[in-house]
Amino acid sequence: MDARIKLPLTLAFILTCSLTPFGxxxxxxxxxxxxxxxxxxxxLGLYFLHKRALLALPFVLAAFPLIFTIPGNPLFTVGPxxxxxxxxxxxxxxxxxxxxxxxxxxxxAILLAATTTFPDLLLGLRALHLPRLLVAxxxxxxxxxxxxxxxxARLLRARASRSGARDLPGKKVGGQLVxxxxxxxxxxxxxxxRSFERSERIYAAMTARGYDGEVRSLxxxxxxxxxxxxxxxxxxVLLFLLLIG
Amino acid sequence: MFYAPVxxxxxxxxxxxxxxxxxxxxxxxxxxxxxxNVNRELGEREVPLMGVLAAAIFAGQMLNFSVTGGTSGxxxxxxxxxxxxxxxxxxxxxxxxxxxxxxxFQDGGVLALxxxxxxxxIVGVAVSYFVYRTVIRFTRQDRAGIFVAGFAAAWFSxxxxxLSAALQLALSGTSPANIAVPAMAGIHALIGIGEGLITVxxxxxxxxxxxxxxxxxxxxPGGSRAVxxxxxxxxxxxxxxxxxxxxxxxxxxxxxxxxxFLNSAQGPIYKIIPDYLLPGVHNExxxxxxxxxxxxxIVAGVAFGMAYLRRAKPESDKA
Amino acid sequence: xxxxxxxxxxxxxxxxxxxxxxxxxxxxxxxxxxxxxxPNGAGKSTLLQHLSGILxxxxxxxxxxEELTKDSLSSIRAMVGMVFQIPDDQLFSPTVFEDVAFxxxxxxxxxxxxxxxxxRALQAVHMEEYVQRVSYHLSTGExxxxxxxxxxxxxxxxxxxxxxxxxxxPRARRGLIDLLSELPQTxxxxxxxxxxxxxxxxxxxxxxxxxxxxxxxxxELLQDRMLLAEHGLE
Numbered sequence: 001m002d003a004r005i006k007l008p009l010t011l012a013f014i015l016t017c018s019l020t021p022f023g024x025x026x027x028x029x030x031x032x033x034x035x036x037x038x039x040x041x042x043x044l045g046l047y048f049l050h051k052r053a054l055l056a057l058p059f060v061l062a063a064f065p066l067i068f069t070i071p072g073n074p075l076f077t078v079g080p081x082x083x084x085x086x087x088x089x090x091x092x093x094x095x096x097x098x099x100x101x102x103x104x105x106x107x108x109a110i111l112l113a114a115t116t117t118f119p120d121l122l123l124g125l126r127a128l129h130l131p132r133l134l135v136a137x138x139x140x141x142x143x144x145x146x147x148x149x150x151x152x153a154r155l156l157r158a159r160a161s162r163s164g165a166r167d168l169p170g171k172k173v174g175g176q177l178v179x180x181x182x183x184x185x186x187x188x189x190x191x192x193x194r195s196f197e198r199s200e201r202i203y204a205a206m207t208a209r210g211y212d213g214e215v216r217s218l219x220x221x222x223x224x225x226x227x228x229x230x231x232x233x234x235x236x237v238l239l240f241l242l243l244i245g
Numbered sequence: 246m247f248y249a250p251v252x253x254x255x256x257x258x259x260x261x262x263x264x265x266x267x268x269x270x271x272x273x274x275x276x277x278x279x280x281x282n283v284n285r286e287l288g289e290r291e292v293p294l295m296g297v298l299a300a301a302i303f304a305g306q307m308l309n310f311s312v313t314g315g316t317s318g319x320x321x322x323x324x325x326x327x328x329x330x331x332x333x334x335x336x337x338x339x340x341x342x343x344x345x346x347x348x349x350f351q352d353g354g355v356l357a358l359x360x361x362x363x364x365x366x367i368v369g370v371a372v373s374y375f376v377y378r379t380v381i382r383f384t385r386q387d388r389a390g391i392f393v394a395g396f397a398a399a400w401f402s403x404x405x406x407x408l409s410a411a412l413q414l415a416l417s418g419t420s421p422a423n424i425a426v427p428a429m430a431g432i433h434a435l436i437g438i439g440e441g442l443i444t445v446x447x448x449x450x451x452x453x454x455x456x457x458x459x460x461x462x463x464x465x466p467g468g469s470r471a472v473x474x475x476x477x478x479x480x481x482x483x484x485x486x487x488x489x490x491x492x493x494x495x496x497x498x499x500x501x502x503x504x505x506f507l508n509s510a511q512g513p514i515y516k517i518i519p520d521y522l523l524p525g526v527h528n529e530x531x532x533x534x535x536x537x538x539x540x541x542x543i544v545a546g547v548a549f550g551m552a553y554l555r556r557a558k559p560e561s562d563k564a
Numbered sequence: 565x566x567x568x569x570x571x572x573x574x575x576x577x578x579x580x581x582x583x584x585x586x587x588x589x590x591x592x593x594x595x596x597x598x599x600x601x602x603p604n605g606a607g608k609s610t611l612l613q614h615l616s617g618i619l620x621x622x623x624x625x626x627x628x629x630e631e632l633t634k635d636s637l638s639s640i641r642a643m644v645g646m647v648f649q650i651p652d653d654q655l656f657s658p659t660v661f662e663d664v665a666f667x668x669x670x671x672x673x674x675x676x677x678x679x680x681x682x683x684r685a686l687q688a689v690h691m692e693e694y695v696q697r698v699s700y701h702l703s704t705g706e707x708x709x710x711x712x713x714x715x716x717x718x719x720x721x722x723x724x725x726x727x728x729x730x731x732x733x734p735r736a737r738r739g740l741i742d743l744l745s746e747l748p749q750t751x752x753x754x755x756x757x758x759x760x761x762x763x764x765x766x767x768x769x770x771x772x773x774x775x776x777x778x779x780x781x782x783x784e785l786l787q788d789r790m791l792l793a794e795h796g797l798e
Contacts, residue, residue: 014356018262052351059256065424098419102258106351109257113349121348131280133292138341140296141303145345148297148304154653156308161616161648162667162714164641171672173638179669180310181318181439185446187656188305188320192329192447193454193700194652195301202293211289453658454700 003116005227007124009234010112014105016238022097027241028104034237035107042115052110053103063098067091118142123220140202148195155187253321253410253433254346254361257354261417268413269359272340275367279336282469287334295334299341302326306342310443318439323369323406324377324399325444329451331460332374332472339366360413364406368479372405373398374469375476377461388452391459392445399444400437401480407433408483415490422490430487567594567721567750569615569627576610576621576774584610585621586774592750592767594721599761599782600754602771603796608726608754609649611771615724615752616646628721642671645720645749649727651707655699660691660710663699667718685717689743705736709743716747723749729757758797762786770795 013031020027039049073089116124119139126135165173174180203211260268283291302322309317322342326335343365346352353361377398384390411429415422451458569592576585584607592598600608613619615627617637625632627640648654657663664685668678686692689709694702699710708728715723728744729737737760744751745764753765761768761782768785770778772795778785785791792798 011355014257014354015262018258018260018265018356059259063259063419065421066419098258100258102256102354105257105354105356109348109351109355112355113351118349131277133280133284134276134337134340136292137295137299137337138345140292141299141341141345144297144300145303148300149307151653152304152307154648154650155656157613157618158648158654159656159666160618161641161644161646162718163670164616164638164643164667164718165671166639166642168671173670173672174311175669175672177310177312178442181442182446182449183657183666184308184310184318184320185443185448186450186658186662187308187446188322188325188443189447189450189454189658190652190656190700191305191308192298192301192325193451193458195297196294196329196455196458199290199293199297202297203290206293207289449658450656450700453698 002223002227003120003124004127004223005231005234006112006116007121007128009231010108012235012238013108016242017101017105017108019242020101022094024097027244028097028100030241031104032100032107035104035111039107039111042111044111044114048114049107049110052114053106060099060102063095066095066098126220144195144198147198148191151194152187152191155190159183159187253364253407254343254353255357255410255413256351257356259417259419260354260357260360260413261419262356264413264417265356265359268363272359272362272367275336276340276362279333279340282333283337286331291334295330295338295341298326298330298334299338302338303342303345308443310439312439318436318443320443320447321365321369321403321406321440323365324373324395324402324440325447327370327373327402328377328395328398328444328448328459328461332370332469335370335373336366339370360410364409364413368409368483369402369406371472371476372480373402373476374461374472375480376401378473379477381461391452392448395444395448396441399441403433403437403440404430405480405483407436408487409479412483412486412490426487426490567628568592569722569750569752570625571611571614572624572626574611574614574621574623574625576607576614576619584774585614588623588771588774588776590769590776590779592722592752594750595748596767597751597765598753599765599768600752600771601756601758601761601768601797605773606771606795607774608771610774612646612724612726612752612754615722616641616644642667642718643721645712645715645718645723647708647711647715647723647725647728649730651704651711652700654711654714655707658698659695660686660697660699660713661695663710664695664713664717666714671718681717681719685713688716688747689713703736704731705733705739708732708736708740712743720749723747723751725751725753725755727755727757728753729755729760756797758786770797772796 013034017031020031036046036049039046067087068091075087075089075092113121122135122139125138126132163174165171283295287294302325305320305322305325307319309319311317323335323339326338329335330338340362343353343362344358347355347358347361377394380394380397381390384393407429408426411420411425412422414420414425419425448459571591572589574585574588575583577583588607588611600611602608610619614621614625617632617640627643630636630639630643632640655663657666661682664682665678668681673681682695683692686695689712691706691709691713694706694710699707702710712723712725729740732740737757741760741764744753751765753760755761766782768778768780768782769776770785770791777795778791789798
């Protein structure tokens with residue numbers, strides 16, 4: 001599927017998911033089914049999808065208090081005598097809804113990222129009328145992302161290999177916290193400086209190839225009728241789900 | 246493997262659609278303004294410079310130092326980017342980083358991206374700029390002055406951004422304000438110290454090796470009145486709004502409830518304006534908020550105090 | 565047992581399935597100077613990274629008689645002075661002093677002791693005057709020396725270096741070789757520079773496709789042109 005279709009569809013999906021009211025369990029299930037079947041169809045596999053989806057788990061804590069703060073039919077009480085929290089059915093429903101929505105949205109985002117090559121993703125962003133300059137910056141950033149991550153990894157390795165101490169009595173190993181933070185800062189500064197000078201070299205290479213500041217790119221093939229059809233159907237399905245919710 | 250360990254990227258589902266749209270609009274405006282200004286300032290160099298520096302910030306967020314036991318501190322980089330590149334380029338750089346984190350690494354939601362961009366790329370940068378320029382007025386433009394200003398800028402950028410995130414959560418009805426605000430503020434008051442220290446360490450390195458690259462520290466930083474004012478407004482607004490929201494969470498819930506007509510199936514719950522302050526926690530929340538404010542005042546006080554003292558000392562030490 | 569290095573059946577496979585090391589075994593005695601040669605991708609750097617516990621593979625490693633385990637990691641790192649190929653990756657402090665002081669500070673030495681160690685390390689590399697300089701601005705040759713100093717200040721028993729002469733002009737290279745010849749530590753140097761090997765390192769280990777294909781006296785091995793050609797060394 002062309003990225004220019006995938007990206008809006010993904011956005012629409014997440015939008016639908018978020019707009020669906022709390023507690024509309026059937027809609028959630030349908031949305032979940034949609035995502036997971038798409039995952040299977042695209043040969044991504046459910047295992048991969050759900051492995052990555054576990055990432056969202058920690059943030060769920062932010063909504064946890066809702067169980068106790070939304071008033072409604074009480075379910076159970078916890079806490080020592082002087083301080084009790086009453087869980088309500090509505091609160092639990094709200095919490096579960098938020099968790100479900102978040103989890104489902106996360107899956108479709110994973111799906112998008114895993115099935116779209118980066119250049120195609122940029123294409124999709126351009127099609128959404130993202131400013132050319134920003135897309136160019138992101139593109140260059142991607143190109144050098146792994147280079148810089150490698151440099152950061154090597155800095156960490158260099159520090160690790162110098163972070164050793166024999167078991168000598170009376171010595172506080174590891175240095176002070178502030179010192180450790182400052183050393184980390186030095187590493188960051190090193191990274192930034194090298195990237196700055198790298199950017200100068202890149203700029204020189206770009207001008208040697210005729211770069212003049214204007215970001216141009218080849219025109220992209222227009223979307224086929226079939227693509228528009230897919231987009232249309234997709235949006236209709238989502239609209240339907242929204243209405244029954 | 247890649248992840249931004251700074252706990253501020255809000256996933257989808259936690260921000261209501263209304264809030265998401267509002268912040269998309271705000272962020273887009275900020276980014277568009279930044280785009281125009283960057284073009285004026287940097288010209289042709291802008292793409293390679295910002296692109297590689299964005300990559301460096303992304304990679305830089307991997308650098309860590311151990312705090313205690315298993316936890317470690319990391320860098321967000323908004324303040325550092327602002328000091329090195331100036332506010333406009335910093336906005337674009339942070340935008341690139343946060344966007345890629347959301348789209349490729351699912352660090353932060355897609356719909357929620359507008360809100361996350363607002364917190365990290367706009368508030369983070371604007372507040373850094375405001376604090377840095379303000380503190381540096383009171384210090385001399387020497388090494389120590391730059392470090393003090395940098396530390397303060399970094400701390401405030403983290404702290405105020407977290408307030409913004411907390412308020413977004415509260416406005417969306419996801420997290421009651423009297424928990425979200427103190428929790429976020431409290432945690433990030435500490436994280437901000439780590440950010441401050443790392444920022445100073447980075448500034449030390451860059452100052453030693455290539456002082457000329459610190460745009461905000463150059464003799465004629467030029468700079469933007471608009472950003473300074475914007476940063477100040479944002480900082481003041483958020484710092485004032487947060488304790489208010491915290492102690493009157495019903496107000497925010499009412500707002501959320503009004504917007505919540507989009508989630509209208511659960512009608513009755515939203516029509517009631519509940520007093521859902523946790524029993525017994527109300528005062529604690531206030532106390533935490535007060536602690537946060539005190540923390541702010543302390544850091545600000547230390548920064549200004551040190552700056553003032555340095556100014557009073559005679560020119561005896563070299564930079 | 566002292567200042568020795570031993571590896572037994574070391575194997576390592578990258579997460580993507582690439583087998584980088586295949587049953588490598590050798591033993592280096594205290595004071596020996598050994599070259600690790602092989603074509604790019606042979607696994608030299610991978611092997612070196614096992615020695616300070618950056619990578620963990622199958623097999624066993626002993627440094628100065630102590631086996632490398634999770635518990636002994638810190639201790640081993642203090643004993644193995646690892647110098648990486650690119651000096652910029654290792655110099656991350658504003659001044660030379662701070663970079664060389666990193667090791668001793670980490671180890672918890674007092675201020676005076678740290679100063680002493682830094683001075684000694686810089687003397688060993690003949691760069692005492694550079695102590696307050698900014699590492700970033702030095703030439704590659706100078707940076708390599710400082711990088712060596714950053715590990716010398718930890719008083720390592722064994723020196724492990726990845727491509728020490730890479731990127732150096734003839735003068736800097738000569739300076740570095742002379743410097744290395746003065747250092748007393750046991751040495752394992754991964755390098756493409758066969759002239760360096762002939763001059764400084766009496767024993768050579770040849771690695772190719774992750775396997776140890778030869779281990780013997782430099783004079784003999786480097787005369788075997790077929791062997792060298794077969795493993796991409798000439």
